[in-house]
Amino acid sequence: MRLITSLIRRTVGRLSAGRRSRLAAPLVLLLGLLITGGMYAALSPASATKAADEDQVAKGRALFLVGCASCHGKNAEGITTVKGGQYGPPLVGVGAAAVDFQVGTGRMPLAQPGDQALRKAPVYDQDEIEALSAFVASLGPGPAIPEKSEYDYSKVSNEEMVRGGEFFRTNCTACHNFAGAGGALPRGRFAPSLNGVSAKHMYEAMLTGPQQMPVFSDQVLTPEDKLQIISYLKKNEATPAYGGFTLGSLGPVSEGLFAWLVGIGVLVGFAVWIAANPARSTRKKPTA
Known part of the structure; x- marks a missing residue:
């Protein structure tokens, strides 16, 4: 660094002595560009290609x-x-x-x-x-593959996990369903189920917005927000179905279909059976 400073002083001194020369201004400009470019190349972080x-x-x-x-x-x-x-x-x-x-x-x-x-x-x-x-x-700058620490949801607290559920219900349930089971979209498309998807791929999907999914950049959802959403989904995936059959967790459509075909269907069949098999009684003869 001292050598560079000394070289600059000597060069500037020589140019100052000949400042009336027509070449003085272009040489000073060229020197400034060379120094700036050299320092940038030495101090700037390596590009993705390098x-x-x-x-x-x-x-x-x-x-x-x-x-x-x-x-x-x-x-x-x-x-x-x-x-x-x-x-x-x-x-x-x-x-x-x-x-x-x-x-x-x-x-x-x-x-x-x-x-x-x-x-x-x-x-x-x-x-x-x-x-x-x-x-x-190498073709152009874009989101890098996240490090393991960025999607390691094991370090997320219960409070943060609950907050991740709020983010998910606000931003994702319109397509992926409240339980992350997926859902239908226009033009024959659908939002896939999130059950069984690795935490790494969930993070990458939010970061890049594959297919019809919007991009949730770090300005929209911070890395902490993404990690909390992943924690909520993994917790929801691991929670047993205490209420019994989940019916795919697809909401009122599958539940209503089950109610009509099984619940009401059984009741109608039972009513038909009762009508076809009425109770029979025998009249007893009076005794003297």
């Missing part, structure tokens, strides 16, 4: 060209259909978290383009998923 291992990015690109480029394009620019739709959206800037969610839950790659990708067993192993995530992250 942080990722080059071999991992290359492996991810090879996997991408084989399994993803037919829908998303060779450079992840997306492919548009003749009618103006999309086989696959562009992936530049979606971040590693979106890839980890979509591929880690088996939603991608799709067998064929459709309205909604379903959760299934992953096609790629964990190393391949990390490589694909690294490649997509």
Whole structure:
């Protein structure tokens, strides 16, 4: 640092001595730009591209060209259909978290383009998923894969868990149902059930907004809010059904159907049986 300061003083002194020269102003400007650029390169944090291992990015690109480029394009620019739709959206800037969610839950790659990708067993192993995530992250800045500490709900207190339930009922029940069992949406789509979903994938879904789900950025729901929501859902999932049959926890539709078919159906059948089998009495002869 002292050497740089000394060099600057000497250069500025020489330029001051020849300040009447026409080259003085451009040289001072060039020197300032060089110093600023050098300090920024030395002190700025490493970018996502530099942080990722080059071999991992290359492996991810090879996997991408084989399994993803037919829908998303060779450079992840997306492919548009003749009618103006999309086989696959562009992936530049979606971040590693979106890839980890979509591929880690088996939603991608799709067998064929459709309205909604379903959760299934992953096609790629964990190393391949990390490589694909690294490649997509190298294309542009986006949400990174969360650290384990960010979705570790074991450290959430009961009070915070209750607060997470309030957040969930306010922001999520319109689609996912009060119990996280999912529900129907317009145009043949549906909100999937949250039972059995890992805490990591829940966090990534809130962070990236897959498919028709809105994005809940850290400005909308803080990382603490997301963690509390996950804690509430996991607590609700682990709680036994003390009331008996849950009927899928789908609310009044399944409950009403059960009441009509089973409850009222049994009563109607019993009434028909009574009508078909009336009570019979025998008249006794009077005795003398």
